Amino acid sequence: MSNLEYRTAGESHGQGLIALIEGLPAGVTLDMELANREMARRQGGYGRGGRQKIEKDTVNILSGIRRGRTIGSPLAIQIANRDWRIDEAPEVSRPRPGHADLAGSLKWLTTDCRETLERASARETAARVAAGAVARSLLIPFGIQCVGFVTQVGPAVANIPVDASPAELIVARDGNDVYTADPAAVGPMVGAIRKAKEDKDTVGGIVEVRVFGCPPGLGSCARYQDRLDGRLLMAIGSIQAFKGAEIGLGFGVASRPGSQVHDEIDFDPGLRDTPCLGFTRRSNNAGGLEGGMTNGQPVVVRGVMKPISTLLRGLDSVNLATRQRERSDYERSDVCAVSAASVVAENVVAFEIARALVEKFGGDTLAEIEAAWKFYLGAARLLGTQEPA
Numbered sequence: 001m002s003n004l005e006y007r008t009a010g011e012s013h014g015q016g017l018i019a020l021i022e023g024l025p026a027g028v029t030l031d032m033e034l035a036n037r038e039m040a041r042r043q044g045g046y047g048r049g050g051r052q053k054i055e056k057d058t059v060n061i062l063s064g065i066r067r068g069r070t071i072g073s074p075l076a077i078q079i080a081n082r083d084w085r086i087d088e089a090p091e092v093s094r095p096r097p098g099h100a101d102l103a104g105s106l107k108w109l110t111t112d113c114r115e116t117l118e119r120a121s122a123r124e125t126a127a128r129v130a131a132g133a134v135a136r137s138l139l140i141p142f143g144i145q146c147v148g149f150v151t152q153v154g155p156a157v158a159n160i161p162v163d164a165s166p167a168e169l170i171v172a173r174d175g176n177d178v179y180t181a182d183p184a185a186v187g188p189m190v191g192a193i194r195k196a197k198e199d200k201d202t203v204g205g206i207v208e209v210r211v212f213g214c215p216p217g218l219g220s221c222a223r224y225q226d227r228l229d230g231r232l233l234m235a236i237g238s239i240q241a242f243k244g245a246e247i248g249l250g251f252g253v254a255s256r257p258g259s260q261v262h263d264e265i266d267f268d269p270g271l272r273d274t275p276c277l278g279f280t281r282r283s284n285n286a287g288g289l290e291g292g293m294t295n296g297q298p299v300v301v302r303g304v305m306k307p308i309s310t311l312l313r314g315l316d317s318v319n320l321a322t323r324q325r326e327r328s329d330y331e332r333s334d335v336c337a338v339s340a341a342s343v344v345a346e347n348v349v350a351f352e353i354a355r356a357l358v359e360k361f362g363g364d365t366l367a368e369i370e371a372a373w374k375f376y377l378g379a380a381r382l383l384g385t386q387e388p389a
């Protein structure tokens with residue numbers, strides 16, 4: 001009952017995509033404007049291909065709601081595909097290096113890579129964004145905000161202040177079509193994508209998600225499955241074309257001594273009513289997570305996306321039907337989808353935060369979660385101020 005989960009189904013050129021969310025408590029007012037805005041943002045971003053001109057992704061909720069509010073039953077969400085031609089779509093026999101084509105064809109014993117690529121396609125991320133963007137309606141009453149943005153495209157690197165507020169990040173990010181929060185990086189990022197296009201090539205990059213307003217104690221060190229850092233790394237690392245994920249300083253911790261990694265602790269009674277409960281940190285290298293649990297600081301998670309594996313210029317490959325060397329197949333594709341990936345990352349992270357929230361404060365209704373939240377924060381604020389019982 002208090003286990004929030006989702007699954008997806010659907011192929012890139014099938015009838016549509018499905019997300020099935022189970023475990024959302026009753027009484028949550030769904031912000032459909034937010035959900036559909038996220039769907040539209042995922043379709044955008046500089047460097048996207050022709051498919052997004054065909055589709056108009058919107059969230060169609062088939063079950064689990066009444067008068068705009070959840071009723072505790074599973075939510076089935078449908079996103080229709082306009083470009084539905086899976087049976088007519090041509091066979092693909094020259095696997096694209098980097099795509100699922102070869103591995104999947106060997107796995108499912110076929111020389112037609114389409115049998116794999118239809119599901120492996122990043123079109124599936126429309127369903128993941130739908131699930132995350134709907135579930136984050138549960139975060140709204142608690143003031144938890146997730147903001148995703150692009151920090152690197154090819155060689156172009158953004159410089160985004162560590163102490164930027166959510167509002168500052170959103171305004172900066174929404175002011176350009178590469179979705180970076182550093183206005184100075186927009187030109188170089190657009191330039192990197194243009195150059196890749198001219199070269200008939202593709203380009204990857206890095207995305208970051210910051211989560212503001214999490215109370216301490218989401219996730220757990222008690223069971224490895226419940227560690228929130230592991231879950232976030234899984235959520236990010238499982239996005240199509242992602243090759244790495246990190247939290248806080250991430251791989252940067254390797255080259256520094258402990259004294260320059262760990263975030264020293266102070267206490268400021270004036271901040272007792274904020275998510276950190278007054279326990280401030282001089283840095284946030286831990287990315288808001290220690291021992292697999294939130295510590296009251298913003299959660300910071302990053303992921304790296306490889307360049308899209310469909311190159312207009314092709315790459316050397318082998319025809320699966322003849323075993324002769326040929327150039328890889330070309331399908332209509334994107335030159336760069338890092339901006340879209342930042343939207344996917346933001347929403348898969350939001351889902352994991354919502355899941356952890358339900359686990360800690362869970363109940364059948366939003367009211368029960370709110371009561372548990374209030375009780376916990378009240379008790380946490382009194383910690384150390386009372387005589388032991």
Ligand code: EPS
Pocket residue numbers: 012049050051083099120121122123124125126308309310331332333334337
């Ligand atoms: C995508 C739709 C796809 C691709 C892309 C993501 O549409 P189509 O293949 O019909 O052009 O643009 O998928 C890939 C990058 C991939 O490698 O499969 C979408 O809606 O995000």
